[in-house]
Structures are given as structure tokens and as C-alpha cells.
Amino acid sequence: MLGVRALFGIGLLVTSRGGSVLTHTGACARVASNIYSKHRQACTMANTIKYLGQEEAQHIDEELFNEYSFSVDQLMELAGLSCATAVSKGYPLQSLLRSPPRVLVICGPGNNGGDGLVCARHLKLFGYEPSVLYPKRPNKQLFQNLTTQCEKMDISFLSEMPEADVIDEAYNLVVDAIFGFSFKGAVREPFGDILSKLKKITVPIASVDIPSGWDVEKGCPDGIQPDMLISLTAPKKAANHFKGRYHFLGGRFVPPALEQKYQLNLPQYPGTDCVYQLN
Amino acid sequence: MQFVSLSVFYSKAEVATVETELLRDYRFGQQQLIEIWGHACAIAVTKAFPLSSLSKKQPTLLVVCGPEQNGSIGLVCARHLRIFEYEPTIFYPKRSSQSLHQDFTVQCEKMDIPFLSYLPTEVQLLNDAYNLVIDAILGPETDPKEVKEPYAGMLVTLKQVKIPIVSVDVPSGWDVDEPAKDGINPEVLISLTAPKKCATGFSGKHFLAGRFLPYDIQKKYELNLPEFSGTECVIEL
Numbered sequence: 001m002l003g004v005r006a007l008f009g010i011g012l013l014v015t016s017r018g019g020s021v022l023t024h025t026g027a028c029a030r031v032a033s034n035i036y037s038k039h040r041q042a043c044t045m046a047n048t049i050k051y052l053g054q055e056e057a058q059h060i061d062e063e064l065f066n067e068y069s070f071s072v073d074q075l076m077e078l079a080g081l082s083c084a085t086a087v088s089k090g091y092p093l094q095s096l097l098r099s100p101p102r103v104l105v106i107c108g109p110g111n112n113g114g115d116g117l118v119c120a121r122h123l124k125l126f127g128y129e130p131s132v133l134y135p136k137r138p139n140k141q142l143f144q145n146l147t148t149q150c151e152k153m154d155i156s157f158l159s160e161m162p163e164a165d166v167i168d169e170a171y172n173l174v175v176d177a178i179f180g181f182s183f184k185g186a187v188r189e190p191f192g193d194i195l196s197k198l199k200k201i202t203v204p205i206a207s208v209d210i211p212s213g214w215d216v217e218k219g220c221p222d223g224i225q226p227d228m229l230i231s232l233t234a235p236k237k238a239a240n241h242f243k244g245r246y247h248f249l250g251g252r253f254v255p256p257a258l259e260q261k262y263q264l265n266l267p268q269y270p271g272t273d274c275v276y277q278l279n
Numbered sequence: 280m281q282f283v284s285l286s287v288f289y290s291k292a293e294v295a296t297v298e299t300e301l302l303r304d305y306r307f308g309q310q311q312l313i314e315i316w317g318h319a320c321a322i323a324v325t326k327a328f329p330l331s332s333l334s335k336k337q338p339t340l341l342v343v344c345g346p347e348q349n350g351s352i353g354l355v356c357a358r359h360l361r362i363f364e365y366e367p368t369i370f371y372p373k374r375s376s377q378s379l380h381q382d383f384t385v386q387c388e389k390m391d392i393p394f395l396s397y398l399p400t401e402v403q404l405l406n407d408a409y410n411l412v413i414d415a416i417l418g419p420e421t422d423p424k425e426v427k428e429p430y431a432g433m434l435v436t437l438k439q440v441k442i443p444i445v446s447v448d449v450p451s452g453w454d455v456d457e458p459a460k461d462g463i464n465p466e467v468l469i470s471l472t473a474p475k476k477c478a479t480g481f482s483g484k485h486f487l488a489g490r491f492l493p494y495d496i497q498k499k500y501e502l503n504l505p506e507f508s509g510t511e512c513v514i515e516l
Contacts (some may be wrong), residue, residue, distance in 0.1 A: 088510050
């Protein structure tokens with residue numbers, strides 16, 4: 001009787017980017033199992049997770065889109081889902097005093113803002129009541145679509161940033177999706193005003209990927225001090241300066257080859273969870 | 280996990296109408312929806328067949344993908360199963376010519392997921408190599424009377440395997456509105472968005488996967504979907 005090896009050996013070509021094209025040999029049966037066993041070996045090396053510099057983070061992002069052919073909307077969907085999931089773990093519905101709890105999601109002008117829009121949509125599905133502040137909207141189809149998706153889920157969009165005391169009164173939590181790992185240089189309005197208000201509020205802030213306004217590598221001692229940080233893909237060096245209660249890793253889509261190339265040493269996410277609690 | 284019984288099932292016409300509305304009015308992207316469905320599908324597979332429950336030494340499984348959307352959902356499902364530490368192999372004989380779908384293939388290849396070049400008709404080979412087969416061949420848009428090669432042949436093979444079959448959305452070869460009397464017999468059905476009419480009385484394990492449908496649409500089509508718990512995107516029905 002023919003065994004497993006023959007499945008790959010007899011007249012079958014098994015192709016994969018990692019392996020080679022094979023023909024009629026019994027020994028070639030190993031290729032598929034080799035692909036997976038190599039990965040298993042690599043995983044058993046216990047090392048600490050890598051914290052990325054800004055350039056490295058940008059390279060990884062580019063590779064995901066250019067070489068691995070992911071689309072922005074695919075990864076943004078997974079990133080936003082991770083953010084919403086982390087929020088629900090750190091601030092469960094039942095633990096918050098309002099029912100449904102109200103969340104202010106502040107979206108910046110780039111991809112970090114897009115992550116925020118996806119996060120808001122999932123928070124709504126999870127039973128929270130998000131409101132979005134999206135003062136500077138990029139003129140790209142993706143962001144317009146994400147905005148429409150939120151509007152059609154009855155998520156309200158604010159016309160201006162409320163005062164700090166109004167935020168404390170009206171909301172249980174703020175999601176900071178203003179600036180991400182590409183942030184450099186000076187903060188342009190209206191975000192300067194928004195960040196100074198965020199420094200005055202007492203309700204917790206959950207920052208997406210980088211606390212907005214912080215240097216992506218060095219942090220910012222007099223910047224906003226979020227209670228939660230959701231690092232996407234891998235943490236950036238700024239996270240070394242994070243002093244809040246909850247640091248989650250999200251964006252569970254990194255291909256093993258990419259992880260190995262940059263030696264990210266990502267932890268093993270539990271089961272099918274899309275977030276991993278780092279602290 | 281909660282078990283729920285449903286009273287309303289979706290017809291073929293409704294499936295098409297809802298999807299059009301999602302894309303045109305709600306501005307969901309097609310790749311976005313396929314990612315949502317494929318991810319939820321993978322989670323449903325892990326609930327039906329947890330890693331620890333698999334009988335073979337390695338957690339292997341075969342994902343058979345058709346040429347249209349159902350196949351692309353299978354590709355995304357395979358990718359997430361890889362991330363969940365399963366060992367998928369893909370059989371994708373006729374690749375879509377749309378670049379939207381081609382991206383999903385590259386993503387799988389770059390995850391080092393092997394692609395078979397043909398499906399052996401010797402069923403014992405499949406039974407020995409894999410713990411289960413994921414059927415992502417034909418979806419609700421297919422007319423079962425017009426199933427061409429190589430799919431008709433593949434379905435004949437799948438009808439004979441002894442390992443469990445998990446069908447994505449609609450068991451391939453079944454009519455969306457009624458179960459097939461001599462079609463493939465999956466052990467597990469993962470309905471996407473809402474169950475189809477052919478799933479009425481399905482006797483195997485039935486999951487609902489995909490938590491994204493706006494409330495307006497649910498009300499408009501009277502879908503009466505059960506409530507997902509916590510942050511789950513899959514419900515066992």
C-alpha cells in the first residue's frame with residue numbers, strides 16, 4: 001500500500017516558494033513536512049521580543065505590501081480587530097459604568113487613523129458605543145469606504161474635539177489612533193490642540209501602535225500617557241518608555257519567513273486570539 | 280460555546296442581493312470581506328477540530344479551492360490555519376485571473392504553504408496524508424447543474440474520502456436552496472454571514488462564521504442572527 005510519502009512522490013509536483021519543484025522521487029516526499037518542521041525548530045528558541053526602530057518598521061510594512069502582496073485593507077482589518085479585542089480585554093463591557101460604554105475614537109490623517117476606523121466598527125459590534133473624531137480625512141478610496149462603513153453602522157462622527165472635562169463626563173475611554181510609526185517632526189493642527197486636551201483627561205487612553213506625539217524610538221516624557229498600548233505587528237522602541245497598565249501585541253498576520261528575516265521573536269499567541277498581552 | 284437554533288435561512292437570491300448591498304452601499308471591499316470570512320472560517324475549523332484532537336502525527340489538512348470567491352476564502356482560511364499552527368496543503372487547480380484573487384495565492388505561497396499539482400484519485404492517499412479536507416470549491420453563486428471539470432471529478436473523489444470534510448458556506452455541488460441527495464456529505468458546515476436554505480436540517484456540526492453584518496441589513500432581511508458572545512466571530516448552531 002502506498003503511504004504518505006508517495007502522495008508527494010508519485011507524479012505529483014509540490015511547489016512552494018520556500019522549497020523546490022519536485023518530480024518522481026520518494027525522498028521528495030519530505031519537502032512539505034520539512035517546510036513545517038524547520039518552522040517548528042525555529043520556534044523553540046526562546047528569545048525576547050524585538051522592539052523595532054522607525055526605519056525597520058517601515059521596511060517591514062513595505063515588504064508586507066510589496067513582497068507578500070497583502071493589501072492595506074486586509075491588514076488594516078486585522079489590525080483594527082486586534083485593537084478592538086485588546087480594548088475589550090482591558091476594559092470589559094461589564095467593568096465600565098455606562099451601558100453601553102461610550103468610547104471616543106480619535107483618527108489621524110494616515111493609516112493609524114484607518115486602523116482606528118476599523119477598531120470603532122468592531123467595538124460597535126462588541127457592544128460598545130463608539131464615536132469618531134476624524135478631522136483630517138485623506139482623499140483615498142480606502143478611507144472613504146471605512147468611513148462609510150462606520151456611518152452605516154450608526155457610529156456618530158463628531159465635528160470638533162470636546163473639552164477635556166466634557167470627555168471625562170461623556171466617555172469611558174479614548175482610543176488614540178492619531179499618529180503611527182511613520183510619525184516624524186512637528187504636530188500639525190488640529191492635532192496639537194487635541195493632544196493637549198488628551199493630556200488633561202482622566203479617563204484612560206488606549207493608543208494604537210504608538211502613543212501619538214511620541215518619538216517612535218525615544219518616547220516623550222511630557223507627551224500623553226496612555227493606559228493601554230496596542231503594538232501592531234511588533235512593538236516599536238517607543239514602547240520601552242510606556243508606563244501604562246496594559247501592553248498588548250496585535251496584528252497576527254506576520255508570515256514566518258518575515259519574522260525570521262527580522263528576528264522579531266514574536267511570542268506565541270494563545271489559541272486563535274488576535275492579541276497577546278505583553279505585560 | 281453557545282448552541283443556538285435558527286428559524287430563518289437565506290435563499291440564493293438574498294445572498295446575491297446582500298453582497299451587492301455590502302459592496303455598493305456599505306462600501307465594504309471585496310478583499311476585506313474575503314479576509315473577514317476566511318479568518319472566521321479558520322477559527323471555526325479550530326473549534327471543530329482542535330489541534331489536540333487530530334489523530335495523525337502532524338496537524339495536516341488539505342484545502343481544496345475553486346476558481347471563484349469560495350476558493351479565495353479557502354486560501355485566506357488556509358493562511359490563518361497556518362498561523363494557528365496547523366499544516367495546510369492547498370489544491371488550487373484553476374486559478375482566478377482577477378488580480379484581487381491572485382494576491383491571496385501569493386500570500387499563501389509566501390507563508391510556505393505547499394500547493395499540490397493534482398488531486399490523486401486514490402482516496403487512500405488522502406486518508407493517510409491528511410486529518411481533514413476543507414471544501415472551498417464551489418460557493419452559493421454556482422449552479423450545481425453546471426459543474427464542469429475538474430470540479431466534477433474532484434467531487435467524486437471527495438465523496439469517497441473517509442476523513443472529515445469541512446465545507447465552506449455551501450457543500451460544493453449542493454444547490455443553495457436545497458440539500459443534494461447524492462452530493463458530498465460534509466461532517467462540518469461553516470455558514471458565512473447567515474446559513475443558506477440548503478443547511479436546514481443539516482445533521483453535522485454547523486457553525487456560523489463572520490461577525491461584521493451591519494444591523495440595518497440584518498433587520499431589512501429579517502435574518503434574526505443569534506448573538507455572538509464576547510469578541511467571538513463564530514457561533515456553533
